[in-house]
């Protein structure tokens with residue numbers, strides 16, 4: 404998640420980038436990246452060959468169990484799809500692409516949701532399949548099957564986690580830190596996006612890719628690879644992208660909508676926040692630190708919602724004179740979501756862990772309390788330990 408993170412909106416406190424090396428975009432917030440456990444390589448498993456995957460994924464019997472579970476369900480069964488809180492392009496795109504696939508198979512009662520208010524960043528408001536979205540407090544309380552997307556742990560499902568106790572579940576994910584929850588976990592650690600897993604399962608279910616499904620999966624892929632800039636961008640990722648583009652979707656229009664469109668207020672907000680950027684060449688033992696911060700008052704003054712700050716780290720981390728970049732985003736009075744990025748000389752996951760968060764070597768985050776000066780003092784001190 405991070406640099407495996409995409410540049411689009413969506414925060415994921417609690418999970419980190421799924422892939423090992425994000426080059427950076429600003430998608431994740433504090434707590435962004437738990438690293439961790441993983442799925443043992445299984446001989447013959449689909450996974451190592453999956454786009455972006457660095458290790459093996461589900462065993463053949465797990466794929467078969469997922470297919471049999473779905474094929475054995477009556478077409479009027481209540482199927483509930485859930486993606487993680489504060490969904491990003493991968494979470495939404497993977498979930499809605501799969502939802503459309505289930506509709507194509509004839510399932511008539513498919514609901515897609517995520518915890519919290521049903522508010523989508525404008526970037527995702529036009530995604531195909533959005534008509535299948537149902538607010539979390541209105542979804543089936545007694546689903547017959549639950550499918551989870553891009554969530555490394557049950558905690559990422561918020562108040563919807565209880566649905567997992569009421570029905571069998573299929574879990575599609577790509578975080579190396581995935582806890583292995585669910586009846587049928589389909590996790591390909593290090594795959595470029597959860598949509599990689601979705602595409603494999605849809606193929607095994609015999610669902611042909613149409614333009615609507617492809618657009619969802621493409622948005623997921625392009626978001627989580629940072630527009631094919633991150634290390635997870637393997638030849639197989641481009642081959643998947645080619646299959647998706649072959650359906651006739653319009654990549655330029657999609658990219659403009661997802662990455663290059665924002666309200667005027669957000670442009671002004673970014674300008675103001677970037678104007679307070681500070682460079683400290685001597686920090687991080689001379690490798691350099693560049694930082695800025697955005698407050699709740701900044702958001703209110705420009706009439707913007709917090710997700711517009713997700714991409715703010717990208718122009719900050721471009722600073723050539725600093726290896727480490729840091730953006731503080733105020734979450735509550737006295738509370739900050741802190742994003743850290745490295746160009747490679749400093750392992751910012753170690754800094755984040757030392758400050759109570761997590762993440763990956765090049766992209767990490769943590770939650771901090773106090774003033775901007777106090778938080779930065781802690782960051783500088785932790786960097787000096789590296």
Ligand SMILES: [Mn+2]
Nearest residue numbers: 493553597627
């Ligand atoms: Mn993802």
